[in-house]
Amino acid sequence: MKRKNLEFLLEDNKSNKSLIIGSIIATFIALSPYLFYLYESVPQEQVWNTFLFTYDSKSWGDANLSMWILTGKTIPLLFLLIWFFTCRHWWYHALLVPIIMYIYQIIILLNDDLIYFDEFQLIYLVPVMAIIIPSIYLIRAKMFDKLNTANKTLEELEEEFTVRPKTLWGKVRQYF
Numbered sequence: 001m002k003r004k005n006l007e008f009l010l011e012d013n014k015s016n017k018s019l020i021i022g023s024i025i026a027t028f029i030a031l032s033p034y035l036f037y038l039y040e041s042v043p044q045e046q047v048w049n050t051f052l053f054t055y056d057s058k059s060w061g062d063a064n065l066s067m068w069i070l071t072g073k074t075i076p077l078l079f080l081l082i083w084f085f086t087c088r089h090w091w092y093h094a095l096l097v098p099i100i101m102y103i104y105q106i107i108i109l110l111n112d113d114l115i116y117f118d119e120f121q122l123i124y125l126v127p128v129m130a131i132i133i134p135s136i137y138l139i140r141a142k143m144f145d146k147l148n149t150a151n152k153t154l155e156e157l158e159e160e161f162t163v164r165p166k167t168l169w170g171k172v173r174q175y176f
Helices: 002-042 063-086 094-109 121-149 154-161 169-172
Strands: 046-050 054-056
Touching: 002 063, 046 063, 063 094, 094 121
Parallel strands: none
Antiparallel strands: 046 054
16 A cells, blocks of 8 residues: 555656646746847947946947847757757657757857858758768668568657657756
């Protein structure tokens, strides 16, 4: 009896934790339009002074413009990260390509010494794409090979190839 009660409490604790994490993600998604328009609070001057930091938009000439571009890159990056960590499909590794592209664009934006923005990012993405695209193709080929030789449905094969760490830290550790 105690063992069944303990199992029930553990399952209940997992569902509560899942509910809390889901609520946080849903709240973030619902607040995303407000987060995007945070750039409107930035003055249209080259130097933006706050009590925490001073930002000088050297090559942009306008701190408001550079923060508009930053929010335009950060919000989709956050959506892609949520999608990546919550996706249960076999192809979710393909999301790493746009994630890395957005990270690269943000780094270029914050590095004021570079004059040309978004110009040669595909050159830096080639090594990432050279690993991810063949990996996805091989997984797909394995799935269809097993589909043709076995009597499994596509959903059963997706379930078989899906790797699901139990914790968020486990998901992060899986990739590094």
